[in-house]
Amino acid sequence: MSYQLYRSTTLGCILQETLDEQLNSGKIRAPLALKVMDQFDKSMSKVLNERIKAKCTFKAGKLDTYRFCDNVWSLFLKDVEIRDRENSIKVDNVKIIACEAKRRKLCEWDGEIH
Known part of the structure; x- marks a missing residue:
């Protein structure tokens, strides 16, 4: 699937x-x-x-809203700082969609954005 x-x-x-x-x-x-x-x-x-081998980390100021429906998490973050090896940027809003992958390994969550 x-x-x-x-x-x-x-x-x-x-x-x-x-x-x-x-x-x-x-x-x-x-x-x-x-x-x-x-x-x-x-x-x-x-x-x-x-x-894709680039990695970055993020630090959320606030988890604004979250939802879980049909094995899909939707996270809405506010005041987020995103960093890679060389740069850092602050953004007002970030939306993260995380889906469960049972049959195939799509990605792993280790606290970093891949």
Whole structure:
């Protein structure tokens, strides 16, 4: 099973729009579009897990709101400081979405953003 975490990214939205255009013009059929989006989800997960090695840490001033629904945590933080090895930035709001991954290891939470 693939997780649809990356479909709301710019790349995912553009891919979906392109597939919709292809469907509407009759160039492809719905089963192919679904397979393409499923492969997109799998590929994004794999590439980010294997190739992204940057790490940063964050310190939240306040946990504003949190929700847990369908094994998905949504955390809303205020007054957050984000640091990597060289830089530090303060932001007003951060939203973190954490999904449970039973079958495939997508990421581990160790208090750092990967």
